[in-house]
Amino acid sequence: MKTNYKILFIFSIACLLVAGTGCKKLFGLERQTDWHFEPVVLDPHINKSAWQFLKDRALGTTPADTIFKRMYQGILYSGIDTSLYLQKNKTFIFLHNDAILRLNKNVITNDCYFGYHFIGAPAVTAKKWEDYPKDSVKNWLLYLIVDGDYTFGTVGPTPIEVKTMLPEGADSKNPKSVMFFSLVNDQNMKFSINDFIGSGKVVQARTAGIISTNGPVHVVDRVVDYINNN
Structure with missing residues (x-):
């Protein structure tokens, strides 16, 4: 035990000597130099329209992935006016493939569209867009386009009500066709959707604040x- 204390004492003295003399090495090892951390904020601007961004990431153009493939297929199937994704002063909710069809041990989960919106009687899970009427798919896609510019800086911890492109009265459960945006009030500041008192379906964005040209x-x-x- 005394030997251990002696070693610790000698090491402490050595450290003080290094600190006092500006010695660059201790026991043959380089002394760590001071390093000034400079935070870097990533540029959220993608310099392309929301529509081009969606197509690029649906068809594997740039980068080579297809995370919006199922959303793109739903858009084509529904017949929604794709020029809506080119309009300015809009906020767009884009669907990762998992938001539409997600499997857990080969079973469709109930937190994706196909597993949440049942079809038929008795109710079963859907397996493709064609299992739904085109108008229902179109209405859902319209609900995911919001009037106005809402992102970090314009949204805070208190939920704000926003108007969507879904026509009023099209959804009996949401007659005003509204959505709510807010930021989770913690260090992560995640973008939250429909987090209001009494909400039965709160979703946090996987990636938020991507700024397209429109x-x-x-x-x-x-x-x-x-x-x-x-």
Whole structure:
């Protein structure tokens, strides 16, 4: 035990000597130099329209992935006017493939669109867009386009009500066709969708604050829906 204390004492003295003399080595090892940390903020601007961004990431153009492939297929199937994704002063909710079809041990989960919105009687999970009426798919896609510019800097911890492109009255459960945006009030500051008192379906964005040339894009990997339990 005394030997250990002696070693610790000698090591402490050596450290003080190094600190006092500016010696660059201790026991043959380089002394760590001071390093000034400079934070870097990534540029959220993608310098392309929301529509081009969606197509690029659906068709494997740039970069070589297809994370929006199922959303793109739904857009084509529904017949929605694709020029909506070129309009300015809009906020877009983009669907990662998992938001539409997600499997857990080969079973469709109930937090994706196909597993949440049942079809038929008795109710079963869907396996493709064609299992739904085109108008229902179109209405859901319209709900995911919001009037106005909402992203970090314009949204805070208090949920704000925003208007979507879904026509009022098209959804009996959401007659005003609204959505709620807020930021989670913690160090991560995640972008939250439909986090209001009584909400039965809160979704946090997988990636938020992507700035296209015609509006912010927020990417989700779970189904977004308006459920008010009040």
